[in-house]
Amino acid sequence: MTDSEHPELDRAACSAALVAFLAEARDLRLAAAADPVHGRRRQRLREWQAARLAQTHADLLGSPRYARAATFFLSDLYGEKDFSERDAEVERILPLMTSMLPVSGLRTLLLAVEVDALSERFDAAMVQVLGVQLDAPTLSEAAYGEAYRKVGDRAGRETQIRLIGETGEALEALARRSFVRGALKMMHGPAHLAGLGELHAFLERGFEAFRSMRDASEFIEAIVDRERAVAAAMFSGKALPG
Numbered sequence: 607m608t609d610s611e612h613p614e615l616d617r618a619a620c621s622a623a624l625v626a627f628l629a630e631a632r633d634l635r636l637a638a639a640a641d642p643v644h645g646r647r648r649q650r651l652r653e654w655q656a657a658r659l660a661q662t663h664a665d666l667l668g669s670p671r672y673a674r675a676a677t678f679f680l681s682d683l684y685g686e687k688d689f690s691e692r693d694a695e696v697e698r699i700l701p702l703m704t705s706m707l708p709v710s711g712l713r714t715l716l717l718a719v720e721v722d723a724l725s726e727r728f729d730a731a732m733v734q735v736l737g738v739q740l741d742a743p744t745l746s747e748a749a750y751g752e753a754y755r756k757v758g759d760r761a762g763r764e765t766q767i768r769l770i771g772e773t774g775e776a777l778e779a780l781a782r783r784s785f786v787r788g789a790l791k792m793m794h795g796p797a798h799l800a801g802l803g804e805l806h807a808f809l810e811r812g813f814e815a816f817r818s819m820r821d822a823s824e825f826i827e828a829i830v831d832r833e834r835a836v837a838a839a840m841f842s843g844k845a846l847p848g
Contacts, residue, residue, distance in 0.1 A: 620712040621704040627716070627723040628693050628700075634726040635690055638733075647733045647740035654745050658846070659684060662832055671818075672825050675774075678815040679829060682718075682808055684770055689722050695805040714776040718808075721769045724762065731757045747846060754840040767833045774816070774826040781816035 638645045659680050660667060666676035681687050696715065704712065735753040739745060816822055835847045 616709045617704060617712065620709065620716050621700065624696065624700060624712070624716050624719055627719045628697050631689070631693055631719065631723040631726045632697075634723075634730050635688070638730070644733060647736070648729055650740045650745070651729055651732055651736065654750065656680065658836075662836060662846070663829065666825065666828065674818050675815040675822065675825055678811050679770070679774070682811060683721055683773060684725070691804040692808050693719065693722070699805075710776070710779065714773070714780055714812075715809075717769055717773040717776055718812075721766065721773060724766045724769065728757065728759075728762070728766070751840050751843060755843070760837075760841060763837050764834075767830055767837065770833065771826050771830040774822060774829065777812045777816045778819075778822040778826070781813055781822075 638648045663676055663680065666672045667680070669676070696719065732750075732753050733740065735756045736745070736749065739749050739753075819825060832847070839846050
């Protein structure tokens with residue numbers, strides 16, 4: 607569906623979904639912050655996951671062509687970074703964004719926020735299952751895999767990976783629009799003055815990362831295929847690929 611097909615219906619649906627996913631992610635982060643033990647264990651889990659991602663995609667991170675996009679993916683979409691500030695900014699100006707952004711831009715932001723909410727949901731469940739194991743200096747792949755299987759939800763894990771791919775595709779589509787770069791540059795100062803620096807930086811990093819690749823199809827396919835292989839290995843109890 608293009609921006610010209612049922613734009614107001616699409617706009618309203620995007621806005622409603624953004625409100626729901628922003629609230630879910632915020633509530634899960636607040637719950638973690640309210641319990642120091644849970645918060646510390648959550649951070650330990652996210653560090654382990656970030657290290658695993660960096661190992662799985664080491665070649666992309668080291669590639670002259672893909673390094674920028676890989677870094678963006680593993681820090682701004684699928685890593686250990688806390689998105690509280692970005693999401694708070696989105697919530698604060700959501701009515702304005704809903705009325706001014708093109709539907710394609712709203713969809714792109716929605717995909718990123720939905721990935722964040724789903725990741726927070728799975729992380730909370732993993733922390734609950736792993737418990738005191740996250741207090742140890744190291745976490746084994748076997749322990750992580752066992753917890754992964756106990757949490758289960760294959761459909762949810764597949765959705766998480768699919769959304770990662772769709773976010774990449776949406777960012778690539780935006781990066782092909784030459785006017786977007788000019789608009790982002792023009793809004794750099796005003797956005798920071800308005801207290802929207804993190805949201806603007808997120809959009810700018812994503813745009814530049816995908817613009818630098820020109821064609822992102824192989825990159826997106828590599829990320830999605832590898833993460834599906836990792837999920838399959840986790841659910842089957844096998845060693846992680848690579």
